[in-house]
Amino acid sequence: MKVGIIGAGTMGNAHAKGWQKSGAEFVGVSAKNKESAKQLAETYGIKAYDNHQDLLEAVDIIDLCVPSDLHKDMVLEAARAKKHIICEKPIALTLEDAEAMIAACNKAGVRLFIAMVVRFFPQYRAAKAAIDAGQLGELGVIRLKRIGYQPLGDEAWFTDDKRSGGMIVDLMLHDLDYARSIAGEVKRVYAKSIRSTVNDAPGDYALITLGFESGAMALIEGGWAYPPGFFRTGIDIAGSEGLIEWQSDDSQTIKPFLKPQERTKVARVGIPSSSIAEDPYVTEIKHAYEAIRDNKPFLVSPEDGLEALRLALAAKESLKTGQVVFLGGN
Amino acid sequence: MRLGIMSFAHVHADGFLQILRKLQDVEFVGFSDTDKEQGKFFAELYGVPWFSSHEELLDQKLEGVVICSENANHLADVKLAAAAGVHILCEKPIATTLEDGLAIKEEIDKAGIKFMTAFPMRFDPSIVALKEMIERGDLGKIYAINGINHSEIPRRHRSWFADKKLAGGGAVMDHTVHLLDLYRWLLDSEASDLYAEVANPFTPDAEIDTAGLVTLSFANGVFASIDCSWSRPEAVYPRWGHLKMEVIGEQGAIAVDAFNQYLNYYSKQNSRQANWLGWGSDSSTAMVQEFINSIKEDRDPSIGWKDGFEALKVALACYDAAKAKQVVKL
CATH class of the missing domain: 3.40.50.720 (NAD(P)-binding Rossmann-like Domain)
Structure with a gap:
């Protein structure tokens, strides 16, 4: 099947690597930033399209790596064109938009894959597999951590709430989704956050408490709060029968101790690095492609994407009211 | 003496x-x-x-x-x-x-x-260093603290810890007070409200809370969380537990893992398969010395009744918040 990417930023490039290794016919890219599109096209030997409509016409699958506020319109456009869709997370910025997108894809008979990449990180998969196998018993306390730094330069749209939904919707969504994937539906959400008003200071930090229908509880910690270059994640899941602990600090398999060179270049947007054979973004794209090609279910459904957004928005609601937010009619 | x-x-x-x-x-x-x-x-x-x-x-x-x-x-x-x-x-x-x-x-x-409340962690060198860094302004304005004081259930050592009448409660009563006291001390501010999830997922045979996630607001605007859970697997975990915190501020973050000084220790003669043999500083000795000095010098000990009482107040409020499923003002 033929595939094209719209958007040539950090995610467009991460996905491109996946498409190259997917077995799909990776034909083209289109991006608002023509220079970025040209660079990506050159790297992968594909065509840079001047406008995304032409690219859309040329493919069977379109991969949307554009800012989140564009997801809805572009998904609707692609569904009208009867193309299967890969769409970066969050699915949308409002529940209404997300529902409309899912409905449009169902109606058009096209597949919609929301790229929740954390589900494809091997440590998160291994933890979920142990939990699903009952090795932890009933889940009790889940702690998930994800702190990076404020996106920089071209990627600064992330810090614009109107475009990205803000740090909770963009970043903490991953762990909200993962928590739900291992512990089920959430009944209560309580959140606290801060956004720096100081120039050059790290941006956002939030703590979200979830109470699950199962009786489990979770603390989701997220932030763009470290100085540029730092990104730390962690898992701590305790159940009645066992415990899983993991911190990104602990699992570097290669650590350079080199003479300092000129200032190390920092990526514009921090994404977790991992010295493993297959980049999780590649795993994700391969999975999505094979599921579309073979008409098999996705590991993460559009509805999962919608529910993760519901949790993120509930957290924002809690921030606004200062109160506990109840989901699913208490 | x-x-x-x-x-x-x-x-x-x-x-x-x-x-x-x-x-x-x-x-x-x-x-x-x-x-x-x-x-x-x-x-x-x-x-x-x-x-x-x-x-x-x-x-x-x-x-x-x-x-x-x-x-x-x-x-x-x-x-x-x-x-x-x-x-x-x-x-x-x-x-x-x-x-x-x-x-x-x-x-x-x-x-x-004289009455001194036994909060030994105020004498821990890493906590003392953190206090100095905060006072020196290394972090700039403090935004938030994420603290962990989770452990195994202490009932194997003394059974009354799991007896609600004698202990007054379980994990929340046992562990909230340590971090709360450190937060009050580090921030020089009192907690103004809190929300808590409290449950017993880990030892259903004990009629007591074994899990708690507390989110606090302080009068100076800082928010903080405390994980007080008895969530480390009983008799399996290599040590009693942890005391950790990450302080987020204008200039980044400082992470403390107060009991990170240990040897990985394995012996066929031990009941546990792995042990963490601590070699760090003994903060309790410094605490007892302060008690002795306060008597010798006929002055108030550095940690008094009020510190113990404020911590108790917060621990009890956690149960109220969890029961009401609402934010409780202090």
Whole structure:
């Protein structure tokens, strides 16, 4: 099947690597930033399209790596064109938009894959597999951590709430989704956050408490709060029968101790690095492609994407009211 | 200085005994315990004098005692010590109800004795260093603190920790107070409201809370969380647990893992498959020394009744918030 990417930023490039290794016919890219599109096209030997409509016409699958506020319109456009869709997370910025997108894809008979990449990180998969196998018993306390730094330069749209939904919707969504994937539906959400008003200071930090229908509880910690270059994640899941602990600090398999060179270049947007054979973004794209090609279910459904957004928005609601937010009619 | 231990009920009694025997300017007189079996057992184990009544111990011309009874018995023991005019270092939480907490204040004021709450972590070198960094302004304005004081359930060491009547509660009562005290001290501000999820997912056979996630707001605008859960697998985890915190501020973050100084230790003679053998500093010795110094110098100890009472207030409010499923004002 033929595939094209719209958007040539950090995610467009991460996905491109996946498409190259997917077995799909990776034909083209289109991006608002023509220079970025040209660079990506050159790297992968594909065509840079001047406008995304032409690219859309040329493919069977379109991969949307554009800012989140564009997801809805572009998904609707692609569904009208009867193309299967890969769409970066969050699915949308409002529940209404997300529902409309899912409905449009169902109606058009096209597949919609929301790229929740954390589900494809091997440590998160291994933890979920142990939990699903009952090795932890009933889940009790889940702690998930994800702190990076404020996106920089071209990627600064992330810090614009109107475009990205803000740090909770963009970043903490991953762990909200993962928590739900291992512990089920959430009944209560309580959140606290801060956004720096100081120039050059790290941006956002939030703590979200979830109470699950199962009786489990979770603390989701997220932030763009470290100085540029730092990104730390962690898992701590305790159940009645066992415990899983993991911190990104602990699992570097290669650590350079080199003479300092000129200032190390920092990526514009921090994404977790991992010295493993297959980049999780590649795993994700391969999975999505094979599921579309073979008409098999996705590991993460559009509805999962919608529910993760519901949790993120509930957290924002809690921030606004200062109160506990109840989901699913208490 | 003649010092003794009232009751050997608390798990920390053993540690206090070792410290009192070791300190140069202390004459360790012995311990009292009305439980004959417990008294005899520890007297033989450590080769120290045991008194079968507290009055008998208090008759030994003591200057101070460490109260290591069950939380619910602190007030009764304070009364006896106060009547004998003996200064008190009291285990935390200082009581199980606000009424008892206030009654303790009356007793010590009436008797004019010193009262120190046993919060040893204020003497931990990493916490002291953190306090210095905060005061020096390394972090700029403080935004938030994410703290963890999770452990295994302590009932294998002393069964009353899982007895609601004697302990006043489970994990929340046991562990919230340590971090709360550190937050108050580091921030120089009082908690203004909190929300908590509290449950018992880990030891269903014990009728007590074993899990708690607390989110607090402080009067100065900082928010913080406390994971007080007994969530480390009982008898399986390589050590009792952890005390960690990450402080987020304008200039980045500082992470503290106070018990990170240990050896990985394996022996066929041990019951656990792996052990973490701590080699870090002993903050309890510094705490006892401060108690002794306050008596010698006839001044208030650095951690007083109010610190113990504020921590108790917060621990009790956690249960209220969890029950009401609402934010509770303090």
